[in-house]
Amino acid sequence: MSAVSESISRRVTLGYIASHYGFELEPRFADGVTVTSVADTPDSVRPGALYVLRDDEEPSWLSVAVSRGAYAVLVPPSMAASARSAGVPALLATPDKATLGALAADIAGTPANTMAVFVVCGVEDDEIQADVVRVADFLHMLGNPVGIVSASGSSSLERELDMSYPLGILDIQHLLAVCSEDGAAAMVISADSQTLRPGALEGVNVDVLGTIEQLDRGGSQRAFKETRQRYGFSIDEQKRLVTCTEESGWLAGQASASRDLQSQRRLSLAIAMAMDAGVRRSNIRNALRVSKEMR
Incomplete structure (x- = not known):
């Protein structure tokens, strides 16, 4: 399991995440979409999750995460087309460990x-x-x-x-x-x-x-x-x-x-x-x- 659970997290919008961490959001009008958890493995995705695709993972995992209820995905800019195909809003960035840690702590309520x-x-x-x-x-x-x-x-x-x-x-x-x-x-x-x-x-x-x-x-x-x-x-x-x-x-x-x-x-x-x-x-x-x- 690699997830920050919905039951113990706070709700944050994609607009907040994009502006606070310097990520690009596609489409921009999705800034009001709220995520209630964050996960980096498809089997740990729960409805309302932000799914973080690791660099070494297949883009096909995006569709698996979406089928399990992911509201949005965080992918490297090079995978923007795959994210659009998944049919949910995408945050485009390649966060380092420090940024991912700050984001996870933020969603978990520090x-x-x-x-x-x-x-x-x-x-x-x-x-x-x-x-x-x-x-x-x-x-x-x-x-x-x-x-x-x-x-x-x-x-x-x-x-x-x-x-x-x-x-x-x-x-x-x-x-x-x-x-x-x-x-x-x-x-x-x-x-x-x-x-x-x-x-x-x-x-x-x-x-x-x-x-x-x-x-x-x-x-x-x-x-x-x-x-x-x-x-x-x-x-x-x-x-x-x-x-x-x-x-x-x-x-x-x-x-x-x-x-x-x-x-x-x-x-x-x-x-x-x-x-x-x-x-x-x-x-x-x-x-x-x-x-x-x-x-």
């Missing part, structure tokens, strides 16, 4: 802006995914409804979400919108090759980027830059890559009943990322104390 977004990166996919689970558990311990995006299992609060990995731009906006609609206050995303395609986080504003890897200042800066370039998210220029600190390590050691050092490091990373998001140390200590007493 769901990332309603939540705190945490992204975990690193070297090994399995370790990153395990770190994501620990960060999500800790944020939940602090009282936050949490959504998870990970190849090991995506979820919205307690509800598991069935997805095909790796995820693309539209998949991510769909997941964010579902979790926002469910009331999630935080999202934790696994930035690994099993979970995300390159550029998948275009249109997503990230609040905290963290890793369990032990890096020096230069390595931290490189990892920050490379992760941002690979997945395309935006983040405050003043932010840094969050790693385990002496304080977060001490708190994790005091709170954890496990002698497994890796488990303590994962908890330490979760604490450090929560602190970077502005969670007060007193709240963290209280949550850790309650969790320890419950065990």
